[in-house]
Amino acid sequence: MTLSELPLQTRKRAPSKRALATKARVLDAAETVFAAKGFDGATIRDIAAHAGEPVGTIHHHGGGKERLFHQTVARRAATLSELRLTALEAAKEGGVLTVETVLTAFFKPFFDVTQDDPSWRNYARLVAHVSTDVRWADIAKECFDPTLEPFMDALTKLLPNQSRQNLAATVVFSVSAFLALLTSRDRIGAIGGTGASEAEELQDLIRFCSQGMTGPTRQRPGVT
Amino acid sequence: MTLSELPLQTRKRAPSKRALATKARVLDAAETVFAAKGFDGATIRDIAAHAGEPVGTIHHHGGGKERLFHQTVARRAATLSELRLTALEAAKEGGVLTVETVLTAFFKPFFDVTQDDPSWRNYARLVAHVSTDVRWADIAKECFDPTLEPFMDALTKLLPNQSRQNLAATVVFSVSAFLALLTSRDRIGAIGGTGASEAEELQDLIRFCSQGMTGPTRQRPGVT
DNA sequence: GTCTATATGTAGATAGAC
DNA sequence: GTCTATCTACATATAGAC
Numbered sequence: 001m002t003l004s005e006l007p008l009q010t011r012k013r014a015p016s017k018r019a020l021a022t023k024a025r026v027l028d029a030a031e032t033v034f035a036a037k038g039f040d041g042a043t044i045r046d047i048a049a050h051a052g053e054p055v056g057t058i059h060h061h062g063g064g065k066e067r068l069f070h071q072t073v074a075r076r077a078a079t080l081s082e083l084r085l086t087a088l089e090a091a092k093e094g095g096v097l098t099v100e101t102v103l104t105a106f107f108k109p110f111f112d113v114t115q116d117d118p119s120w121r122n123y124a125r126l127v128a129h130v131s132t133d134v135r136w137a138d139i140a141k142e143c144f145d146p147t148l149e150p151f152m153d154a155l156t157k158l159l160p161n162q163s164r165q166n167l168a169a170t171v172v173f174s175v176s177a178f179l180a181l182l183t184s185r186d187r188i189g190a191i192g193g194t195g196a197s198e199a200e201e202l203q204d205l206i207r208f209c210s211q212g213m214t215g216p217t218r219q220r221p222g223v224t
Numbered sequence: 225m226t227l228s229e230l231p232l233q234t235r236k237r238a239p240s241k242r243a244l245a246t247k248a249r250v251l252d253a254a255e256t257v258f259a260a261k262g263f264d265g266a267t268i269r270d271i272a273a274h275a276g277e278p279v280g281t282i283h284h285h286g287g288g289k290e291r292l293f294h295q296t297v298a299r300r301a302a303t304l305s306e307l308r309l310t311a312l313e314a315a316k317e318g319g320v321l322t323v324e325t326v327l328t329a330f331f332k333p334f335f336d337v338t339q340d341d342p343s344w345r346n347y348a349r350l351v352a353h354v355s356t357d358v359r360w361a362d363i364a365k366e367c368f369d370p371t372l373e374p375f376m377d378a379l380t381k382l383l384p385n386q387s388r389q390n391l392a393a394t395v396v397f398s399v400s401a402f403l404a405l406l407t408s409r410d411r412i413g414a415i416g417g418t419g420a421s422e423a424e425e426l427q428d429l430i431r432f433c434s435q436g437m438t439g440p441t442r443q444r445p446g447v448t
Numbered sequence: 449g450t451c452t453a454t455a456t457g458t459a460g461a462t463a464g465a466c
Numbered sequence: 467g468t469c470t471a472t473c474t475a476c477a478t479a480t481a482g483a484c
Binding site: 037038039040041128132133137141145148152163164165166167168169170171172173174175176177179180181183184186187188189190191192193194196200201204205207208209211212213214 | 262356357388392393394395397398401403404405407408411414417420424428429435436439440
Binding site for chain 4: 043044045055056059064065
């Protein structure tokens, strides 16, 4: 992934308002198409058609397919990280920290924006692609791993008897379950019959993960 | 997915021994390449090179890219299903059924073959692709969902107070966590430091999921 | 910055000799 | 059944006019 490690922007003159709007349209279209078809299934032409722009414009703003993909993933990552860290801070100030409140701070902000905004739902599919495919490990490391650390630290304090390895495993399990929730609600419905509300399913997930981490035989450090 | 729903074989004359060997080589190569690069990233030429066969032969035995993919996924699915159902029967006969033993019967057979045989590890990556991408929902339904039902039934009996919806959700969470374990061990290691043994991580997973399923859960009025 | 036209490569698929 | 040669389509990318 050499290309993806290059800086996303080489500093030039400040772009015009119109140019920024075009670039936003390009990234919006790229987000939609990459989310729907993955990196290999998506084509520049497809993205161009979605953006209502000529093919050349996609290359001009995207700087090649791989860099365009990287930019598309990175665009919302900072916002997402901020939402999560803010939620974690709020949880810390709001009272006793528990495994459930930490997991809620991690999951709920992302979940909530996908409820309000369809483009964030697309972004969730994109994140699932990045997390699944080993080719994008560098992008995942850059965009998502840093945010994970404060949460890992909080969980480590709440579960002092667990090995770091076991905790890391359960966190990875939790994140993959979360992405499954964001991307495969239809599948849950197919197996279980008429679906529950999305909010209920988020509660199911948080309970599942926190119980998985603590377990009935271990002492819960606090009460919600 | 019209093509994938077509029967995989239209009955012809029995193929020669040599032809069967060639077809096996084709499917082996397809498995490797599809697992590594996904459906869109893989090319027929790439598969041909891996198989040491000319391009035309891949088409002859594969019947087009989509049918080849379908065949590749289906080939090991029956074996996998049998391993799992046998393990479930053995667990039933072996003593008291618990959530842990049911999950073990589901996870461990697949996990074990990936330990013994690298081609099964490739197959695990392939299964992850199929489970992730909505395009292959039909293939997943055909190859994997039927096996899921006896396990769902066993879990339903063990957790009678849970709604079917909640159970379905936790099963989907568990399966995605399992696939994460099979495909992203490196990632667990990256977050948690020097990794535990694979067997330990399977135990972590089974404990995580069974604890996640038991304990207080969402219940619904009117649901048995 | 934007758009048109085009260069260059490679994809999936097949026809027909062996 | 196996392999060669080839068809057609479309991919990424760029050069250069506006």
